[in-house]
Amino acid sequence: MTIVDRARETQATLAPYFPGLILCVTIAAAASFLSEHYGGPALLFALLIGMAFNFLMEEGKAKIGVEFASKFVLRLGVGLLGIRITMQDIAAFGWRTPVIVAGLMALTLGAGFVAARLFGRQWRFALMTGGAVAICGASATLAIAAVIPHNDKTERNVLFTVVAVTTLSTAAMIAYPVIFGALGLEDREIGFLIGATIHDVAQVVGAGYSISDVAGDAATVVKLLRVAFLPVVLMVIVLALRGQGAGGKVPLLPWFMVLFIALSVTGSAFSVPAAISGPIELVSRAMLVTAIAALGVKTSLKAMLAVGSGHIWVVVFETLLLLVAAIVAFEIFQPLG
Incomplete structure (x- = not known):
């Protein structure tokens, strides 16, 4: 195969991604322009503008590129954030932070079973929604669904949980x-609570950096700490359900978290020149705005309003409990004090 043939093959492979990616990049550029000239957070502008283009997802041509931007581009952008957050920044949260995060996760998972019983739902649904709210949204839902025994309602519950937690x-x-x-909190304290309470990584990043870089950095660190607990939770589920048809492999840390840690360790051990760290930070920020634009395009107001009333109360209960518990735990234990 000649170089020309390889180039054509590569172009044919990548071509389906272009419409969606170009759409998201254009929205991100418009959001950045509005933020620079009129004030306000670029990430929020990207989300709102993106929602206005949701109809393009239904036509199909933009879908594959938007999905790529909302997943791979987001995760790569989060991973590259490690260049600006050192191990010293992470250590500054102290030992109380992982203890509080673990406690909040356990409380939320337990509350899922209570809520499921109250609203007449099964334990599988309780596990998926509790894990989604406690850990990392849709990613946790899919991971938990992969290691529990399936029944005729599993696919429906997975789809519902993904829509509910995303909404x-x-x-x-x-x-x-x-x-x-x-509540009168400082940016770093707000970032801590955002990272401890919002379900998906994308929205954590969007909410944190819409306030300030300090809040965004804190939110990202705390959120990735929650993500790091996912393999532990999956291992517990597999062991607890052993003999009941549970299967699947327990995944290692997500690749973007490995990248985040590697860059963070590198930045902590060596003095990375600004000529290197600066462009990486710029690319990371551009990727995050693009990913949030994709999230907006994927967000259907119709689907948000059509979410069922029975299942939704379980997720709402878990979400509100996590919110209140995080605020109370923060006030009592003062992890940043």
């Missing part, structure tokens, strides 16, 4: 910074 995460991305700000 609530999007609402939280807008509402939580306002709620935490009304």
Whole structure:
């Protein structure tokens, strides 16, 4: 195969991604322009503008590129954030932070079983929604679904949970910074609570950096700490359900978290020149704005309003409990004090 043939093959492979990626990049550029000239957070602008183009997802041509931007581009952008967050920054959170995060996760998972029983739902649904709210949204839902025994309702519950947590995460991305700000907290404290309470990584990043870099860095560190607990939770589930048809492999740390840690360790051990760290930070920020634009394009107001009433109360209960418990735990234990 000649170089020309390889180039054509590569172009044919990548071509389906272009419409969606170009759409998201254009929205991100418009959001950045509005932020620079009129004030306000670029990430929030990207989300809102993106939602206006949701109809393009239904036509199909943009879908594959938008999905790519909302997943791979987001994760790569989060991973590259490690260049600006050193191990010293992470250590500054102290030993109380992982203990509080673990406690909040355990409380949320337990509350999922209580809520499921109250609203007449099965334990599988309780595990998926509790894990989604406690750990990392849709990613945790899919991971948990992979290691529990399936029944005729599993696919429906997975789809519902993904839609519900994405909807609530999007609402939280807008509402939580306002709620935490009304408590009179500093940016780093708000970032801690955002990272400890919002479900999906994308919305955590969006909410944190819509306030400030300090809040965004804190939110990212705390959120990735929650993500790091996912393999532990999956291992517990596999062991607890052993003999009941549970299967699947317990995944290692997500690749983007490995990248985040590697860059963070590198930045802590060596003095990375600004000529290197600066462009990486710029690319990371551009990727995050693009990913949030993709999230907006994927967000259907119709689907948000059509979410069922029975299942949704379980997720709402878990979400509100996590929010209140995080605020109470923060006030009592003062992890940043």
